[in-house]
Amino acid sequence: MKSITLTQFLTEERRAGYGSTDLTQLLEVVARACKRIGVATGKGALGGVLGEAGSDNVQGEAQKKLDVLSNEILLDANAWGGHLAACASEEMADPQPIPDAYPKGGYLLLFDPLDGSSNIDVNIAVGTIFSVLRRPQGHRQDVSVNEFLQPGTQQVAAGYVVYGPSTLLVLTLGHGTHVFTLDREVGSFILTRRDATIPEETSEFAVNMSNQRYWEPPMQRYVDDLLAGKEGPRERDFNMRWVASMVADVHRILTRGGIFSYPLDSKIAAKGGKLRLMYEANPMAFIVEQAGGAASTGRGRIMDLQPEALHQRVPVFLGSKAEVETAERYHLDA
Ligand code: FBP
Numbered sequence: 001m002k003s004i005t006l007t008q009f010l011t012e013e014r015r016a017g018y019g020s021t022d023l024t025q026l027l028e029v030v031a032r033a034c035k036r037i038g039v040a041t042g043k044g045a046l047g048g049v050l051g052e053a054g055s056d057n058v059q060g061e062a063q064k065k066l067d068v069l070s071n072e073i074l075l076d077a078n079a080w081g082g083h084l085a086a087c088a089s090e091e092m093a094d095p096q097p098i099p100d101a102y103p104k105g106g107y108l109l110l111f112d113p114l115d116g117s118s119n120i121d122v123n124i125a126v127g128t129i130f131s132v133l134r135r136p137q138g139h140r141q142d143v144s145v146n147e148f149l150q151p152g153t154q155q156v157a158a159g160y161v162v163y164g165p166s167t168l169l170v171l172t173l174g175h176g177t178h179v180f181t182l183d184r185e186v187g188s189f190i191l192t193r194r195d196a197t198i199p200e201e202t203s204e205f206a207v208n209m210s211n212q213r214y215w216e217p218p219m220q221r222y223v224d225d226l227l228a229g230k231e232g233p234r235e236r237d238f239n240m241r242w243v244a245s246m247v248a249d250v251h252r253i254l255t256r257g258g259i260f261s262y263p264l265d266s267k268i269a270a271k272g273g274k275l276r277l278m279y280e281a282n283p284m285a286f287i288v289e290q291a292g293g294a295a296s297t298g299r300g301r302i303m304d305l306q307p308e309a310l311h312q313r314v315p316v317f318l319g320s321k322a323e324v325e326t327a328e329r330y331h332l333d334a
Pocket of ligand 1: 116246
């Protein structure tokens with residue numbers, strides 16, 4: 001099969017009415033930046049990138065050196081291209097406007113520069129997650145944080161990169177979900193799975209079970225019934241997986257089905273959840289829905305949520321459609 005590069009794929013998508021020249025170039029810049037993050041991640045201790053950075057992010061979490069480095073790589077790469085008006089990141093309290101030295105474009109980029117931070121120092125797959133929005137009509141010169149607070153349905157593109165045994169880019173422009181593998185010799189992302197689809201049914205769930213005693217009663221019942229297996233009301237056995245890197249858990253689900261959940265629990269209730277809506281839940285929801293899956297808070301579609309804050313957190317249930325709907329029923333019928 002003739003190999004299709006990311007550039008060729010985006011050009012064909014554009015001809016099919018998905019995206020624009022600016023969006024194509026923006027996604028190529030993001031992909032190139034992720035190649036650099038992949039190189040830094042791959043160097044590990046040899047690159048001096050392991051361990052803590054000695055600073056906290058806006059969420060009050062200790063930043064890893066790779067969190068800070070990945071954030072800088074994405075900001076630098078996207079500063080001069082002329083496609084963006086501003087970037088927002090898990091590692092920055094406020095959006096960063098494009099420097100006045102460079103032309104501003106019509107798009108807004110949000111990212112989690114290094115997802116799965118707790119796995120960096122133990123050499124388990126980590127990733128980058130990103131989401132692209134258009135600037136609202138009639139916006140003023142200076143970018144305000146309110147311009148970013150658009151529902152997930154307004155995303156024009158979303159993706160994640162997994163830095164694992166191979167480096168994979170998973171992307172949607174609202175016309176299916178597609179997987180690219182980095183050819184490390186050539187340095188190009190090559191299309192290796194077009195129109196990825198998530199099986200409707202699954203017998204595999206992913207959740208941090210150590211939080212069980214803090215979960216709401218509906219979640220307790222839902223997981224109790226999964227664990228009861230074929231002797232229980234679900235009448236079949238379920239397997240469990242938890243990598244603790246959302247990108248890796250979601251990629252497993254994109255590959256063979258499953259349900260990923262980070263539900264509300266009494267430890268994080270005041271924060272509204274663990275995972276961030278704008279640069280974790282929304283982009284993953286867009287990718288999963290475009291692959292035939294579903295993404296819910298447990299009580300409603302994630303992408304229909306009207307964001308109230310840039311670093312807002314939400315409960316997350318995503319993956320195989322029928323299983324996400326089942327999890328929702330446990331919460332809505334409660
Ligand atoms: P960050 O690493 O970007 O902060 O992301 C949060 C995250 O690491 C997800 O990737 C993962 O699914 C979850 O937190 C793991 O949570 P826990 O440490 O409770 O298992």
